[in-house]
Amino acid sequence: MSQLKDKLFQDLTDAVVNLDEDKTRATAQQVITEGIDAFEAIDKGLTPGMETVSRLYDEQEYFVPELLVAADAVYGGLEVLRPYIKGENNGKLVKIVIGVIEGDTHDIGKNLVRIILETEGYEVIDVGRDVPPDRFVEKAKEVGADVIALSTLMTTTMEGMGEVVELLKAEGIRNRFKVIVGGAPLSQAYSNKIGADGYAPNAKSAARLIKRLLTAEPVVA
Amino acid sequence: MGEQNPKQRLLNVLHQEVADRPPVVCIGGMMNAAIVDVMNTTGHTLPDAHFDENLMALLAQDVARYTGFENIAVPFCMTVEAELLGSEIDYGSLACEPKISKEAFSSVGNVSFPEFKGLPDTCRANTVIKAVRKLKDKRLDDPVIASITGPFTTAASWIDPITFIKEMRTNGLGAHRVLEHVTEVLVEFASELVRNGADVIALGDPTATGEILGPSHFKNFALPYLNELIDRIHKLGAPVIVHICGDIKPIEKQIMNIRGDAISTDAMVNLKALKEAYPDLTTMGNLSTYLLEFGNPEKITQVTRRLLHDGIDIISPACGLSTSTTLSNINALTGTVKKKSKK
Ligand code: B1M
Secondary structure (H helix, E strand, O other): OHHHHHHHHHHHHHHHHOOOHHHHHHHHHHHHHOOOOHHHHHHHHHHHHHHHHHHHHHOOOOOHHHHHHHHHHHHHHHHHHHHHOOOOOOOOOOEEEEEEEOOOOOOHHHHHHHHHHHHOOOEEEEOOOOEOHHHHHHHHHHHOOOEEEEEOOOHHHOHHHHHHHHHHHHOOOHHHOEEEEEOOOOOHHHHHHHOOOEEOOOHHHHHHHHHHHHHHOOOOO | OOOOOHHHHHHHHHOOOOOOOOOEOOOEOOEOOOOHHHHHHHOOOOOHHHOOHHHHHHHHHHHHHHHOOOOEEEOOOOOHHHHHHOOEEEOOOOOOOOEEEEOOEOOHHHOOOOOOOOOOOOOHHHHHHHHHHHHHHOOOOOOEEEEEEOHHHHHHHHEOHHHHHHHHHHOHHHHHHHHHHHHHHHHHHHHHHHHOOOOEEEEEOOOOOHHHHHHHHHHHHHHHHHHHHHHHHHHOOOOEEEEEOOOOHHHHHHHOOOOOOEEEEOOOOOHHHHHHHOOOOOEEEEEOHHHHHHOOHHHHHHHHHHHHHOOOOEEEEOOOOOOOOOHHHHHHHHHHHHHHHHO
16 A cells, blocks of 8 residues: 555656646546545645756756646646545645736746745635735735735836835734735845835745745734 | 948948947837936827827937937837737836736637738837838938837737746647747738838847746747748848847857847846857847946946947847936946947
């Protein structure tokens, strides 16, 4: 049994790295048929697969098209496995509202960040591109988000990020959310300046930043 | 050698003939130089100038006059092509460039290919063509550069970009079919621009960067269509500048296969090293967009001098200009290049 389990987990990992959505789904289905724990299959099969893919992306072995296809494979696997996750495992999903700030339509980077966060198990609500500051606030309130993640690639639109923080303050709900920022012209210094909680230079570091922010001090309701 | 006029100088460099010094230019389109400072001074403003050929021509001349760039460039955005194909455009404001508000199709699989019957009279592509005609008729000393968005970027502005980028892998044939259609439309647009007097065509294909596509997709899905477009423009007698965004390292070997007359690159690219590696290449660039916006004239002068010293053939901003860049910073760039001839 354990041998089969290890093999299936390895197959899942390989299928993701080989960008094979059909194989990923079929293997996930086999995991279920064999009565193997779905959560473990995600944790030890799909997640390492996506980690390898994002390492290959960092090493410029893979590029954006490969990352997108791998993500689809992971989503396919998750769709099969999720319904079988036993209730108690990791409690409530952390919710993240992500989008590109008003005036800017560059959304390739934001989509990569969303994908990495989703494949790491976060629930991500994507509000799209060219999004006015108040939409972020409304959406975050509506879904009860833990994190607001703001992306922009343009210096001329960065200021909109500060506005999100100001709106939260004005409504007296700044403490309810962690606000993180990213995109080429951003920096930790800019994040400090506008009173955000942190800056991440790329998708993987955004995931690490969120983990750090949420474990360091629990979000006050 | 006597001083050449800006048009002669640029054309000479593009034809690999002798020039008295490097030209300093900004190609328009994705590298729009209609900054807020200029528009507020002259009152010829965006977004209005996107729609009116007279205003477009006037603003293009204002830009050359106040910035010191030695060319006239139209249009001021990179959405004309996608609009022609049916995507929805948000025309932006004085300070914010136009953008695609909604691509016409969500996926390669959904595209209906209308028969392309030439450019409709009322499209903005025609406004650009008419503006070029007006500029041509003024017989200016400055070359008129018409900027066109490259095939891959246009395709990824016609179809949802994330899906399109993915579909190179999952529906390669469909992606090629889209790119063929887009290239056909762009050839028509480019041809009209040349016939109406554009001295140079500049192609910017920012979504087709080495960092996004990687070498194999660049080779299969970007390069052939760029070259097709370039060849057809060459047949009409106009030289072509190609701008590649981002770090070119993943696609460096492909650069020599681009059949354009000059390659313009982003700021992180070491143009001196590129020139050494490929001595036949006509290089253009690459003063950082961010330095131009946030730097000071002294630093900009210093970096411009280095580009001149390194023998870069055409001096220009790296990859774009923020609309809030100041005139004093841009003039530090253009002024430094122009001073070279007086030495
Ligand atoms: C919340 O937490 C986080 C954490 C990390 C986060 C994060 C959020 N968001 C991003 N990250 C980070 O993680 C990601 C993954 O690791 C990374 O994301 P990136 O997005 O950096 O990386 C992506 C995976 C790949 N990279 C990209 O997708 C961007 C590449 C470049 C070349 C680029 C592209 C592709 C495009 N462009 Co344009 N474009 C440029 C870019 C120059 C460059 N080399 O960066 C840039 C951003 N563009 C620019 C410009 C000027 C423009 N573009 C325009 C349009 C476009 C295209 C549509 C053609 C296309 C975008 C397609 C799309 N749907 O996204 C226009 C924009 C119109 C508008 N108002 O929106 C236009 C205004 C051009 C014009 N004159 O019309 C420049 C901005 C200058 C400025 N003012 O700051 C620019 C820097 C080029 C330059 N050097 O001039 C990190 O930044």
